[in-house]
Amino acid sequence: MYWTLTALSISIITAAVLVWRCIVHPLFLSPLATVPAASPIARFTTLWINWQRLRGNEFPSVEAAFAKYGPYVLLSPREIAVNDIDAVHCVWGTGSADFDKPPVYHYWATQGRIRGVHNRAFIASSSHIREIMRNLMVNRVIPVLERTSESPKCAVNVVPLAQSIILDCTTAFAFGVPLALDLITNEASRNEWLKQFLVAFPNDQSLFWLRDHPKLTKYLCVLDLPLVSAKRASARREFEAWALCKVDSAEEALKRQDQGQLFEAGHLPVLYDAVRQDLAKPFANAGKSFEMTEAQRRELASECFDHIGKLQTANGTISQS
Numbered sequence: 001m002y003w004t005l006t007a008l009s010i011s012i013i014t015a016a017v018l019v020w021r022c023i024v025h026p027l028f029l030s031p032l033a034t035v036p037a038a039s040p041i042a043r044f045t046t047l048w049i050n051w052q053r054l055r056g057n058e059f060p061s062v063e064a065a066f067a068k069y070g071p072y073v074l075l076s077p078r079e080i081a082v083n084d085i086d087a088v089h090c091v092w093g094t095g096s097a098d099f100d101k102p103p104v105y106h107y108w109a110t111q112g113r114i115r116g117v118h119n120r121a122f123i124a125s126s127s128h129i130r131e132i133m134r135n136l137m138v139n140r141v142i143p144v145l146e147r148t149s150e151s152p153k154c155a156v157n158v159v160p161l162a163q164s165i166i167l168d169c170t171t172a173f174a175f176g177v178p179l180a181l182d183l184i185t186n187e188a189s190r191n192e193w194l195k196q197f198l199v200a201f202p203n204d205q206s207l208f209w210l211r212d213h214p215k216l217t218k219y220l221c222v223l224d225l226p227l228v229s230a231k232r233a234s235a236r237r238e239f240e241a242w243a244l245c246k247v248d249s250a251e252e253a254l255k256r257q258d259q260g261q262l263f264e265a266g267h268l269p270v271l272y273d274a275v276r277q278d279l280a281k282p283f284a285n286a287g288k289s290f291e292m293t294e295a296q297r298r299e300l301a302s303e304c305f306d307h308i309g310k311l312q313t314a315n316g317t318i319s320q321s
Helices: 002-029 047-054 058-069 085-091 103-110 120-125 127-150 158-175 187-200 205-212 214-222 230-258 270-285 294-320
Strands: 072-076 079-082
Touching (some): 047 072, 047 205, 058 072, 127 158, 158 230, 158 270, 230 294
């Protein structure tokens, strides 16, 4: 009898807590309770917005909710979408009552690793940047355009050419001209890179699982129930290996500089050097020499490849628009 009453009491308490947590609180007590919900179930669960994202229908669904309910819409119990410039300013910290930002923003607030090399004054005055652009235009772009003008069709698909220019430029900026890609003049390498990039960083449903549910994706892969294809993992490992190889080569180049060998114009790995200097700063302040660990090596590779990959993605987005 005692155990029966105990079990019943626990069940009642658990049910009460669940009702309060899942129904009463989001419906009446949550600070977001007054925000109109994009769907009747959005106030209680993330299922609705996850379903829209899985189907690739997030933007039209949120746009329709804005049209129906106004500039503030609840997408899930802890997520809202705003379509108001004052709200955007508030969230991004323009106003005095700006919201707290997630920890990822602390990177820029405390490190600012690449801010200096993205500075307009640096770009305008750097001999390395000038040589990168000169080499890109004189040795690669102009010869391609000249060959195109002499061809029977006198035409070229500018989208892959523009992607090649961006990739060649950003890899030269990251690792120096000798270590940069050469996709402008090498069409086969360009096609292979772009093809593998779409496999490694897809825009299909697998992106939803990787972005919104990374832990679930990882655990299911351990159980041999992959949510993304094995080709994606293989392609991503190829890019990771490529970035690590470039990091090792750039590190060797910087070591030669420390031994007195000066960089020719355009050969300095500008981005890599900026991130590396930030990693080495605590050691320099303590009067110690910087010895790169494996974790720092991977961090450098990740930072440089993110820079390259994000610019490629941005170009694709603009092209599709």
